[in-house]
Each structure stands twice: as C-alpha cells, then as structure tokens.
Amino acid sequence: MTVLIRGGTIIDATGERAADVLVSDDGTIIEVGPDLRGDTVLDATGCVVSPGFVDLHTHLREPGGEDAETIESGARAAAKGGFTAVVAMPNTDPTVDHAAVVAEVLERGRTAPCDVHTSGAITVGRRGDDLAPMGEMIALGVRIFTDDGNGVQDDRLMRRALEYASSLRAPSDGGPIVLAQHCEVTSLSAGGHMHEGEWSSRLGVGGQPAEAEELMVMRDIALSQLTGSRVHFQHLSTAGSVAMVRAAKAGGLPITAEAAPHHFSLTHEACATYDTRFKVHPPLRTTSDVEAVRQGLADGTIDAIATDHAPHVVETKERPFDQAPPGMIGLETALAVALTELDMPVADIVGALSWRPAAIAGLDAHGGPVETLRPANLTVFDPEARWKVPERGWASRSNNSPFVGRELRGQVRHTVLHGEPVVIQGEAQR
Ligand code: DOR
Numbered sequence: 461m462t463v464l465i466r467g468g469t470i471i472d473a474t475g476e477r478a479a480d481v482l483v484s485d486d487g488t489i490i491e492v493g494p495d496l497r498g499d500t501v502l503d504a505t506g507c508v509v510s511p512g513f514v515d516l517h518t519h520l521r522e523p524g525g526e527d528a529e530t531i532e533s534g535a536r537a538a539a540k541g542g543f544t545a546v547v548a549m550p551n552t553d554p555t556v557d558h559a560a561v562v563a564e565v566l567e568r569g570r571t572a573p574c575d576v577h578t579s580g581a582i583t584v585g586r587r588g589d590d591l592a593p594m595g596e597m598i599a600l601g602v603r604i605f606t607d608d609g610n611g612v613q614d615d616r617l618m619r620r621a622l623e624y625a626s627s628l629r630a631p632s633d634g635g636p637i638v639l640a641q642h643c644e645v646t647s648l649s650a651g652g653h654m655h656e657g658e659w660s661s662r663l664g665v666g667g668q669p670a671e672a673e674e675l676m677v678m679r680d681i682a683l684s685q686l687t688g689s690r691v692h693f694q695h696l697s698t699a700g701s702v703a704m705v706r707a708a709k710a711g712g713l714p715i716t717a718e719a720a721p722h723h724f725s726l727t728h729e730a731c732a733t734y735d736t737r738f739k740v741h742p743p744l745r746t747t748s749d750v751e752a753v754r755q756g757l758a759d760g761t762i763d764a765i766a767t768d769h770a771p772h773v774v775e776t777k778e779r780p781f782d783q784a785p786p787g788m789i790g791l792e793t794a795l796a797v798a799l800t801e802l803d804m805p806v807a808d809i810v811g812a813l814s815w816r817p818a819a820i821a822g823l824d825a826h827g828g829p830v831e832t833l834r835p836a837n838l839t840v841f842d843p844e845a846r847w848k849v850p851e852r853g854w855a856s857r858s859n860n861s862p863f864v865g866r867e868l869r870g871q872v873r874h875t876v877l878h879g880e881p882v883v884i885q886g887e888a889q890r
Contacts, residue, residue, distance in 0.1 A: 461485045463881055464498025465840055465874070468509035471807050472829045473815045481509055483836035487878035491832055502874045502881060504840045510810045511827045512544025512837035512875065514817040515791065516640075516718055517608070517694060517766035520546070520576070523564060524553025529771040529857050531565065534791070535572030536890075537769070537856040539882045541791040542839035542872040545575040545818070545826045550586065551609040557581035559596040566600065573882040573890055575837075577821065579604040582621050582639060588613050591621055594628060598637060603630050603822045606640035608694060609741075611676050613646060618680065622689035635822040638716075640692040643676035643701065644668075644742065653782045655728040655743040663731060665781055670698040670749070673742050677701045681708045684715055692820060693717040695768050697742040699752030706761040716820050717756070718766035721790055721797035722862060724753045730862065736777045736784035737862045740770070743786075757812060758804050764817035765809070767794045771858030789856050793863050799843055799870030806843055814839075836879040845871035855888055 465481040470492070480496040483489050515538060521529035529537075531548075538546050548565060550556035556565060556578055569576025580597035584590045586607040594605060605625065612618045625637045649672035654660050656667025677693060681704060684691045696702055696717050705717050722740060727747055730738040738744060756762040770787025777784050790797075798809045818827025825835040849863045875883035882889050 461500070462490065462498040463500045463502060463876065463879065464496055465502045465504050465509055465838065468504025468507045468840060470509045470830045471810050472511055473811065474829045476807060481830060481838065483876060483879045485879045487836055489830065489832055489834050489836050492830060500881065502840060502884065506844065507840050507842050507873055508806060508810065509830060509838060509840050511814045511830060512839050513542045513813040514821060514823060514826050515543050515546040515767050515769070516764055516817045516821060517768045518546040518548055518791065519551065519770045519787070520548040521552060521771060522568060523561070528773045531568045531576055532572055533855060533857045534769070535569065535574035535576055536888050537791040537854065538574040539875045539877065540855045540872060540888055542795050542841055542875055543574055543791060544837035544839065544875065544877050545577060545823050547604055547821055548576060548578040549608045550579050550581040550606065555581050555585050557584050557592040559600055562597050562600045562602055573877060573888065575826070577823065578602060579606050579640065581605065582607045582612055583617065586610050588617065591617070591624065594624065598628055599631060601632065603635065604638045604640050606642065606694065608642045611642045611644045615679060619683050619687060622683055622687040626687060626689040630822060633822070636690055638690050638692050638820065640694050641676065641680050642694050643673045645672045645675045648672035653739060654731045655745045657728060657746060659728040659731055663734065668743055670700055670745065673698050674700040674704065677704050681713065681715065684713050690714040695720045695723060695742060695766065696753065696756070696762060697723045697745050697749060699749050702752045702756040702761055706756065709761060716763045717761065718764040719753045719757060719762045720766060720768040721794050722788060724750055724757065725797050725801040726862060734781045736779070736781055737788060737860050739781060739784055739786050740788050741786040754802060757802060763812065764820060765794060765798055765812045766817065767791050771856050772860050773858060777860050787860065789854065789858055789861050792854060792856065793849060793861060793868065795841060795872060796868035796870040797863065800868045836876055838876040839872060840874040841870060841872045843870050847871055
C-alpha cells in the first residue's frame with residue numbers, strides 16, 4: 461500500500477518546491493515529483509509538506525499521572541499537532557532516573573501514534589543530591605538528561621554532571637549526550653507563582669524575578685566554558701537569558717536553546733483574572749521579554765520551539781492561583797501559535813519545529829529532507845487556515861490551554877508516521 465500526498469509545497473532544510481510525495485507503508489519515501497499516483501490520497505492543496513515536527517519538551521505524565529495524560533493520549537495530541545516525535549520529560553512518578561523506568565516508557569510508547577523518546581533525570585529523583593545512573597539509561601537510547609520542573613541547584617554537582625555527560629556517547633551513532641536545564645534558582649523563586657513585577661504587585665501574588673532564571677543561565681554558560689560540555693537551555697523566558705545565550709553562542713560555546721509558544725505570545729498581564737491556565741514555570745513575563753524571545757527565535761539564538769506541554773487535571777487547576785500546579789498544554793496549538801505570532805519566514809518556523817530540534821535530540825529518522833528513501837515522517841499543514849481554539853475536543857486528556865477562545869492561523873491537516881497517516885484532515889486515526 462502507498463500513500464500519496466498530493467498538491468503541496470515541500471519545505472525542508474534544503475529549500476522549497478512544489479511536488480507530490482509518495483510514501484510506502486514500510487515507512488519510506490518512495491518518490492518525490494510531479495503528478496504521482498498512489499493508493500490512499502491525502503490532499504495537500506494550499507498546504508506545506510514538511511518533515512515531521514519534533515518536540516524536545518513534552519510531559520506525558522506516565523507513569524504516575526495518568527489522570528492528566530497517558531503516553532497514548534499525549535502522543536495522539538502530538539500527532540494532531542504535527543509532531544512525529546517527542547522527548548518526554550522525566551518528572552513522572554516514579555521519576556525516569558534509571559533503566560527500568562526508561563524501558564517502561566519506551567515500551568508503552570512503541571505503539572503510540574508518534575515516536576516516543578524519553579529524557580532521563582540528571583539527579584536521582586530530580587532531588588539535586590546525587591547523579592542518576594546516566595550510563596544505563598544511555599544504553600537504552602536516552603540522549604537528553606534534565607531535572608525539568610527543577611533546575612540543578614548545586615554548582616559542583618552540575619559541573620560533575622557536565623563532565624560525566626561529555627565522556628559518554630550515544631551507542632547507536634556515537635552522538636553527544638545533552639544536558640538540558642530548567643533554569644530556576646529556587647532560593648530566588650521560592651514563594652513565587654508568577655513573574656515578579658507590576659502584575660504580581662497589583663494582584664498580591666508572590667513573584668519570581670527574571671534573575672531566578674538568568675543566574676542559572678549565567679552559571680551554566682560558565683560551566684559549559686569550564687567543561688567544554690554541551691548545554692541545552694529549556695523554555696527561555698527573559699530578555700536577559702536570550703542576550704546571554706546569544707553572546708555565549710557568538711563565543712563558540714556548544715550551547716542550544718528552546719522557547720515555548722506561550723513565552724513568545726503571552727505576558728504576565730494574562731494572570732490579571734487569576735485564571736490558573738496562565739500559571740506556568742518559568743512564568744509569563746513582560747512585553748519586552750516576549751519581544752526578546754521572538755527576536756531570539758528570528759535570529760537563531762533560540763534553536764527550537766518546544767511546547768512544554770504540561771497537562772493537569774481540572775481539579776488541580778481549579779485551585780486558587782497560588783495553590784494550582786504550573787503548566788499548560790501546548791502540543792495541539794504550537795504550530796498555529798508560532799504562525800500567528802512570529803514574524804518569521806514559514807521555513808524558519810518549520811526549522812524551529814522540525815530539523816533543528818531533531819538535530820539537538822539526535823533523531824535521524826525525523827527532520828531530514830523530504831527525499832526518496834528517507835523515513836516517511838511528515839507533516840502537512842495549511843499555513844493560512846484560521847480557527848478558533850475550542851474549549852473541548854482535545855486529544856490530550858487535559859484541557860488546560862491558555863489559548864482557548866483565541867483565533868489562530870495555521871492548522872495541521874495530515875501527519876504521516878513511518879508511512880502511516882496517523883492524522884487525516886485533522887482527525888486522529890487511532
Ligand atoms: O509549568 C511547568 N509545568 N513548568 C515545569 O517546569 C514543569 C511543568 C509540569 O510538569 O507541570
């Protein structure tokens with residue numbers, strides 16, 4: 461059986477061209493060219509056909525948080541958002557901090573409608589005291605380590621983690637191991653539930669200063685310089701962070717960074733109604749921070765758009781602002797928020813969603829050019845389609861989206877995973 465993606469414009473890292481794409485159900489692209497024929501036809505008229513998106517930052521909540529999300533439901537949300545691969549965060553219960561949990565996550569992800577990879581924790585239980593056994597997780601395919609939800613507070617331990625990681629290689633291709641940091645100095649952020657500034661004062665809610673993020677960015681740049689190790693900065697949210705990463709990259713350090721859609725589209729003013737859908741860590745910040753994140757994406761300082769998809773059940777998000785958990789879902793709206801909010805060429809937005817994160821995660825089967833014999837992991841989206849984000853109907857088990865009710869531009873039409881159309885006309889097929 462073959463699937464034909466007909467009438468679209470291909471955008472990949474090699475450029476842009478109009479062509480049909482014929483894929484086989486063995487998972488490869490058979491042919492790219494004009495006027496092809498195939499068994500199942502996916503209409504791509506007016507659409508972009510791109511390598512599948514890769515999310516470096518997805519909370520799938522399994523094991524332990526299945527009431528908010530499962531690997532299956534999160535992967536379906538990813539597929540609906542055009543993602544063909546996600547990297548799951550390790551802040552599950554139990555923590556992904558040793559081989560057995562890695563194996564369990566990967567096993568449950570094997571039949572999901574999106575490739576599921578997982579990161580591992582840098583420290584045991586993400587508690588910041590002892591290094592986790594990275595080697596046994598790397599042997600199972602883990603390439604990214606993070607204590608996400610927490611930053612590694614101890615400078616010396618972070619130095620050791622970087623030194624250890626740089627001595628290790630991915631067994632499949634010898635690629636590097638990446639330490640990814642949630643930058644937050646907790647002695648400064650403790651007691652804070654939103655950005656510290658005008659709105660936290662007005663609302664009487666404890667704030668987290670920008671410096672809580674920036675001091676850890678500063679430290680990890682210094683530690684990357686000291687150790688020569690790669691550091692990936694997660695969900696950058698402040699102008700100061702973006703400026704420091706820009707300077708560090710210009711100085712040649714092996715640093716990469718991501719930004720989340722909510723950090724280039726929403727400000728702390730959104731918390732004015734105490735709506736907990738706008739509570740997130742790091743918090744929504746000022747207009748000038750949002751502008752700096754946009755600029756960082758536009759000039760390549762920030763390599764990737766990563767969702768920080770963080771599902772939470774209604775009962776917890778209904779608590780008062782200072783008691784509700786931070787986080788917002790994002791897989792199903794990431795592309796549209798990016799196309800709506802960013803003043804960037806579509807190809808650069810696709811790069812930030814696809815080949816650039818794929819390169820950071822070392823995922824060869826994703827993000828590559830749309831060419832014969834390449835793996836058929838593809839996203840077809842209409843860059844002009846306008847839609848209003850609905851309250852219900854999410855593939856995710858949770859509905860804590862800050863974009864409900866917003867008019868967005870850009871919609872995923874089809875997603876093809878290893879040759880199988882897992883989303884057709886916006887509908888998940890399984
Ligand atoms: O808002 C957030 N939610 N930030 C994090 O770092 C963790 C995440 C979660 O797991 O809910």
